[in-house]
Amino acid sequence: MRNDKHLAIKLRKKGKSYNHISKVLEIPKSTMVYWFKSEAWSEEIKKELTRKANYVARKRLTLINKRRREEWEKWRQGFRNEAIREFPLLLKKPLFISGINLYWGEGDSNLKNAIKLSNTDPRMINLFSKFCQKILKVPIEKMYPWLILYPDLSEKKCKDFWSKTSGIPISNFKKTQLIKGKHPTKKLTYGICIIQMNSRGLKEKLFTWINLFFEKFKLTAGIV
Template identity: 25%
Template sequence: MRNFIQKEKKEKAFGLRMEGKSYGEIRELLGIKSKGTLSYWFKNLKLDDYAKERLRKNTELAQARGLFRFNQERTKRIQIENKISYEAAKKEIKTLKRSELFLLGVALYWGEGAKIREKMNCYRLEISNTDPNLIKLFLRFIREVLNVDEGKIRAGIQIHKNIGESEVRRFWAEKTKLRADSFFITNQASSASRFKRPKNFLPHGTAVVRVNGRQLAYKMKGYIDALSAQDSGK
């Protein structure tokens, strides 16, 4: 009985091999544990051109599937690594002390803020950005570190024509804790623009925070110059 089962399995293995199945596929289909068994059975087997072509295609398909699985596993591994790095980095940032907020605010203005324009007699602090969190951080800096009076803070929103004014006013008022009616609105794109923008382009516009004051502007310039001189040996 055992010999009959083995003979039947061998015949099926030959048939599968002639169909172009790989050793691994045949072993899986017939429950053959040893690869050596198939090598022994097939040592004198001559594949015709059809079987060779089928085997070649099946091998390529198996390789493609293996590559796909590898890429999936690699993507998952990368996502896990990214999440670990992200969460670890978040834990490194503690609640900002005043001294830290001071340096962060100066560095932020150094990179994003408007510069003094003496020829135009323009002296003010002004920063614009689409990121609500960046705007909130700058507002916290001028309120808590520079002690700017709330009544001196001016705010605006630059929008494109496809954006509703009332919606963006509500959005930025909620984010900045400024009154919705305190925001002035300006259009960024002119009617002569040759390019059509998608409807969801900058859906909340660009917020502008401005504080007028010559002494304040020069104070910020001094902060930035002092910060920039840290590594220059001045």
């Protein structure tokens, strides 16, 4: 028997992997596969090594995910803290109060979604656009409107209207969604306009402001 094979067997029976043995004895892995392919005891060692490797990998992944969650929470908390610091001064601005209440009542309420508000009232869209630009400090090129229209409405006419209303150029508008069927009434002359911005940080601030606003002005009696 080759001396290196004898040493390889000893190392293998100690539970060492092919990679370890190959590195120590400078033997190709293919040679060891040939030597041990019919050895049941070697297969059991392989299974045990695989089990240990999977356990270590799962443990490492758990730690990585935990670290990522902690970093993500720290990042989110930074925006919340910033919102808390800004709140007293912003509370003196009518646009801030109007915008917060507008989003509270009409905006998307899922924290994981984009900042999004939809309405048919041009006054609300105008006010929200101004709130985003002046209070949230969102660059206009980061604001993306899109429309929901009935097929009998002119998309060009509606885009022109909402672009003028919001102050956002038509080039920013996303694909229009069409509602099946004919326009039931003439109330939705220009369809529904949605203004959207993709910023989790700013949405954290929005939700923090809404909570602070409620805490400051809530009716204490009967509110849990």
